[in-house]
Amino acid sequence: MTNTAPAHTAASSNRKWAIGFTTVVAFFFLLNKFVLPEASGQVQKFFNAWFSLTSMAEIMIWILMALGLNIIVGYAGLLDLGYVAFWALGGYVAGWLMSPFLSSFQINFFGNARAGLEQGIHFHVFLVLILGGVFTAIWGIIIGGPTLRLKSDYLALVTLGFGEIIPQFMLNGADIGGLNVTNGSQGIGGLDDVNLFGYVIGTFALPEKFLMVSLMAGAMIFFSIRLRDGRLGRAWLAIREDELAASMMGVPLWRTKFYSYAIGAVGGGIGGVGFAILVGGVYADRFNFVISIIILAMVVLGGMGNVWGVVVGATVLAWINSIGLIQVGELVNNSFGTDINFPSYQFLLFGLLLVLMMLFRREGFIPEARIRMVMNEEKTEDLDKVSDETKIASN
Amino acid sequence: MTSVASGVARKKKVTPSAILIKLSMVLIIGVAVYWLGLNLTNDPRQFAQVTVNGLNNGLMYALIALGYTLVYGIIQLINFAHGDLFMLGAVFSFAVLTEFLGAVGPSATNYALLLLVLLLTMLFGAVVNVTIERLAYRRLRNAPALAPLITAVGMSFVLQWIGLKWIGSNPVNVNTVLPSTSFEIAGVVIAFKTVIIFGVTIPLLVFLAFIVNKTRRGRAMRATAQDKDASRLMGINVNQTISFTFAIAGAAAGAAGIMWAQTTGTVAYNLGFQLGLIAFTSAVLGGVGNLYGAVLGGIIIGLIQSYNDGLAIGPGQRWSQTMVFTILILLMVYRPGGLLGETAQEKV
Numbered sequence: 001m002t003n004t005a006p007a008h009t010a011a012s013s014n015r016k017w018a019i020g021f022t023t024v025v026a027f028f029f030l031l032n033k034f035v036l037p038e039a040s041g042q043v044q045k046f047f048n049a050w051f052s053l054t055s056m057a058e059i060m061i062w063i064l065m066a067l068g069l070n071i072i073v074g075y076a077g078l079l080d081l082g083y084v085a086f087w088a089l090g091g092y093v094a095g096w097l098m099s100p101f102l103s104s105f106q107i108n109f110f111g112n113a114r115a116g117l118e119q120g121i122h123f124h125v126f127l128v129l130i131l132g133g134v135f136t137a138i139w140g141i142i143i144g145g146p147t148l149r150l151k152s153d154y155l156a157l158v159t160l161g162f163g164e165i166i167p168q169f170m171l172n173g174a175d176i177g178g179l180n181v182t183n184g185s186q187g188i189g190g191l192d193d194v195n196l197f198g199y200v201i202g203t204f205a206l207p208e209k210f211l212m213v214s215l216m217a218g219a220m221i222f223f224s225i226r227l228r229d230g231r232l233g234r235a236w237l238a239i240r241e242d243e244l245a246a247s248m249m250g251v252p253l254w255r256t257k258f259y260s261y262a263i264g265a266v267g268g269g270i271g272g273v274g275f276a277i278l279v280g281g282v283y284a285d286r287f288n289f290v291i292s293i294i295i296l297a298m299v300v301l302g303g304m305g306n307v308w309g310v311v312v313g314a315t316v317l318a319w320i321n322s323i324g325l326i327q328v329g330e331l332v333n334n335s336f337g338t339d340i341n342f343p344s345y346q347f348l349l350f351g352l353l354l355v356l357m358m359l360f361r362r363e364g365f366i367p368e369a370r371i372r373m374v375m376n377e378e379k380t381e382d383l384d385k386v387s388d389e390t391k392i393a394s395n
Numbered sequence: 396m397t398s399v400a401s402g403v404a405r406k407k408k409v410t411p412s413a414i415l416i417k418l419s420m421v422l423i424i425g426v427a428v429y430w431l432g433l434n435l436t437n438d439p440r441q442f443a444q445v446t447v448n449g450l451n452n453g454l455m456y457a458l459i460a461l462g463y464t465l466v467y468g469i470i471q472l473i474n475f476a477h478g479d480l481f482m483l484g485a486v487f488s489f490a491v492l493t494e495f496l497g498a499v500g501p502s503a504t505n506y507a508l509l510l511l512v513l514l515l516t517m518l519f520g521a522v523v524n525v526t527i528e529r530l531a532y533r534r535l536r537n538a539p540a541l542a543p544l545i546t547a548v549g550m551s552f553v554l555q556w557i558g559l560k561w562i563g564s565n566p567v568n569v570n571t572v573l574p575s576t577s578f579e580i581a582g583v584v585i586a587f588k589t590v591i592i593f594g595v596t597i598p599l600l601v602f603l604a605f606i607v608n609k610t611r612r613g614r615a616m617r618a619t620a621q622d623k624d625a626s627r628l629m630g631i632n633v634n635q636t637i638s639f640t641f642a643i644a645g646a647a648a649g650a651a652g653i654m655w656a657q658t659t660g661t662v663a664y665n666l667g668f669q670l671g672l673i674a675f676t677s678a679v680l681g682g683v684g685n686l687y688g689a690v691l692g693g694i695i696i697g698l699i700q701s702y703n704d705g706l707a708i709g710p711g712q713r714w715s716q717t718m719v720f721t722i723l724i725l726l727m728v729y730r731p732g733g734l735l736g737e738t739a740q741e742k743v
Contacts, residue, residue, distance in 0.1 A: 077541060079544055079545070081548065146728040147727050152540060153471070153540070153544065156544060157723065160672065161672070161676075161720035164672070164716060165717050168713075168714075168716050293548060296545065296548070300545060344559070344560075347559060350549070351550065351551070351554075351555070352549065354546065354548060355531055355550060355553065358535060358538075358542045358546040358549070359531060359535070
């Protein structure tokens with residue numbers, strides 16, 4: 001059949017991207033592990049300013065998050081504006097299960113508790129990752145269950161509310177009926193070091209931590225691609241493109257949307273666990289609405305639905321957000337003698353980015369062929385398109 | 396065509412889950428009534444006081460909610476930027492009335508200036524909202540539903556940035572024109588500001604209802620909301636009508652903005668996000684697209700929030716936001732159409 005040909009090219013382009021991703025990760029790992037400690041101060045300074053390993057590791061977390069949201073927004077076409085809630089929930093699962101915080105328990109299940117801090121729950125990191133995913137999936141089910149039957153606008157709204165409630169709960173959670181659940185605004189610190197089959201990644205072993213989160217992001221990329229090409233993924237794409245047609249073809253609408261929401265939530269949860277391990281703790285005041293919007297902008301910029309597009313979008317925006325604005329600002333201010341506070345333009349940048357992308361390039365910069373068609377398709381049942389089109393054209 | 400979600404009720408089989416949902420709804424309402432009753436018997440005077448405060452906030456929420464509901468009614472768009480428009484209104488009124496005109500403290504001239512700036516702020520809100528519609532939303536009217544929503548979120552960020560650049564990142568204190576005196580009725584302290592809020596918002600709400608229900612323009616708005624194609628065939632200029640709706644919504648947000656700045660005495664760039672969400676919850680509670688629903692919803696949310704924050708036996712202020720969103724989520728489960736609206740279930 002003819003459809004094998006495009007599948008071939010898609011597979012080979014996937015391979016190219018995958019090789020590129022691996023190369024970049026390997027480059028930064030080797031560079032920071034072996035080359036930079038020996039290099040001259042000038043080179044060290046350059047890399048620490050423009051490509052500091054902390055930011056690189058955080059970029060991997062952002063990629064993980066963006067791919068999770070991509071399953072909801074890009075694949076199934078549902079708008080989630082409170083994705084940060086899953087990040088927070090995943091983070092707190094790590095905080096609860098990998099630290100001395102819940103000191104009324106003393107459980108050690110292949111964990112790696114620090115000497116002298118054996119109280120609390122200490123699970124093995126793999127178990128925590130799984131439990132983090134399961135926990136957020138349950139929350140995804142609780143939120144998605146009732147709302148997915150309604151118009152998609154309502155989902156956006158409820159998720160927005162959810163994204164506000166969860167961080168607020170975490171902030172206020174130091175005293176819930178006398179119980180200290182989340183340690184309030186102080187957060188939970190002092191997470192256990194990760195112990196992978198006897199190899200302990202210390203608190204300050206940044207290159208190893210970077211490699212670990214990169215592996216997680218790589219796994220997420222792999223699962224995203226496999227999911228999209230599978231039966232469920234094709235059902236998602238069908239729903240995104242035309243709900244009516246999809247349901248006529250026998251796609252169960254509610255169940256398919258529901259899976260996308262739950263699986264997308266898992267991505268957020270695992271990313272949350274990874275981030276908590278990366279920074280060695282979980283702090284409630286980090287989780288706010290802006291984060292949800294930045295993740296959304298990553299998905300939109302790269303191209304909704306296209307895994308590699310989202311990876312590139314996440315990398316670029318996360319870099320701009322953490323280093324780019326500051327460094328470019330300094331460069332511009334130094335070379336032109338201006339005094340512009342570049343980071344204060346963050347809101348404008350992300351806001352305008354969303355608006356302009358929607359107005360002029362809805363499919364993103366690295367679009368999937370199918371979504372390009374869908375996003376530029378006019379609704380045929382509305383007559384007003386004719387007059388509107390002519391009016392816009394004449395302006 | 397999503398608008399075919401009709402009010403025709405189908406006979407439904409009574410399933411165990413439906414019974415469970417009904418039971419839990421009764422349980423939740425029971426708990427709420429018990430809580431309010433407990434507080435009422437515990438301290439009636441305080442209860443009345445908190446009710447007055449709640450009405451005060453509720454009317455302002457109603458003004459903002461009106462904008463959401465009008466816009467949603469006509470183009471089925473959740474205008475996320477609306478809350479930030481309200482914030483810009485508050486900032487604008489602060490800049491003009493307090494900074495530029497220097498009107499501080501109660502006096503006859505200052506009241507006149509307040510009225511003038513109220514009109515100016517409404518005009519400002521209308522102009523900004525129409526501009527946003529013209530530049531962004533109109534081009535996306537036939538795009539997939541995700542596109543205008545994301546655009547609205549982006550616009551909200553842009554407006555927040557303008558507010559941030561205008562007054563800075565810290566909340567700014569506003570020296571208000573209104574007096575800080577109050578009087579007592581049966582032991583309940585009523586601030587003079589509350590009276591002003593009632594005196595400004597209630598006529599405004601009546602006036603807006605009059606425009607939508609009684610004027611030619613209002614009839615065009617309602618027709619456009621029902622069916623754009625049919626209204627166009629009837630000779631209604633659909634684009635102009637939608638612009639007009641945005642103008643009214645913006646004016647209401649502007650009015651709410653100046654009232655907020657004058658009564659609470661603070662403005663901040665991130666005011667719009669929080670208030671916008673509360674107002675949208677109000678609109679959904681009342682039944683989105685329904686004018687009276689928005690007012691009713693605004694007042695109910697104002698009351699609930701005030702009871703939550705102010706009553707002696709209650710969760711307290713730090714759970715205020717959580718309370719509002721819990722209501723929103725519960726609404727989605729039990730009554731997605733809102734109190735006065737029809738069910739919003741999507742039938743494909």
